[in-house]
Amino acid sequence: HGKAFVPLLSGYACAIPAILGTRTISSFRDRLVTILMIPYMSCSARLPIYVLLITALMPSDERVGPFTVGGLVLLGMYLLSTASAIVVGAIYKRTILRSPTPPLVLELPPYRLPRLRNTLLAVTDRTMDFVREAGTVILAMTVILWALLSFPRPPEAPAEAGAKVEVVAGAEDAPIVHSIGGRVGVAMEPLLRPMGQEWRVGIAILGSFAAREVMVSTLGLVYGIEGADDDDRPLREAMREAREPDGSRRYTPLRGLALMVFYVYACLCMSTVAVVRRETRSWRWPIFMFVSMTTIAYVAATLTFQVGRLLGFE
Secondary structure, three states: HHHHHHHHHHHOHHHHHHHHHHHHOOOOHHHHHHHHHHHOOOOOOOOOHHHHHHHOOOOOOEOOOEEEEEHHHHHHHHHHHHHHHHHHHHHHHHHOOOOOOOOOOOOOOOOOOOOOHHHHHHHHEEEEHHHHHHHHHHHHHHHHHHHHOOOOOOOOOOOOOOOOOOOOOOOOHHHHHHHHHHOOOOOOOHHHHHHHOOOOHHHHHHHHOOOHHHHHHHHHHHOOOOOOOOOHHHHHHHHHHHHHOOOOEOOOHHHOOOOOHHHHHOOOHHHHHHHHHHHOOOHHHHHHHHHHHHHHHHHHHHHHHHHHHOOOOO
């Protein structure tokens, strides 16, 4: 559908205004197909995750022709998301949301310079409408997620006189590990192992539900590094130096690639879920979107890691 192009293009910046932009599509089914395609586009919130994993784990001095390996991986993530959105849209259009393609007829009105008063009134009305409809859901989900990642507080162990305290990056005594969300992340490890990840990444994934880019700061908190979202160099170094008990690297290029593939597909943005709920006037489609995208993300990341390991890249 020609009217879907601009919303899909906007999805590279942020899914929320892109979904709101689908209101120009008159057919509800065509609009719904576009809404379900938009979260697959690699928005700007995914970029900090790609940059962290590429700079920390990918070889910086290897090139393929004039291109660096990291640059090709980043380009591959964007191409993968775009191709996936097109495939998903084609599948929905031919199955559960089948509908005839209407002719694209655009009536161009006479263009006039808008009045400032009318513009401000329209912006205020749309903003308040968004706050009432989607803002309440976002606020509730944010408070719940904050509580899960903040409580209970770790027990304070009394310091012994003259005791030597050694701070180890990645130690399990980071405050977030003792929270409910931290314990859930630890419990998720058996599910994450097939895609090459461990419990620290599980906690970071839970933090991503607030917004995808929060994954960087959450992983930094697990390693006892504050301000990782402003300066991720200490976190990159910690990831390079992290070792398993047997001495092997905890994070490898293949595991980083699998995690990036997971974030290409996973619907880890509560604001997007809330806006889809608002635009469709139902919880059916946001739940369907979340479950389907998370399932695809898990399967794709697992296949990436397992196939790569079979080919000897681990």
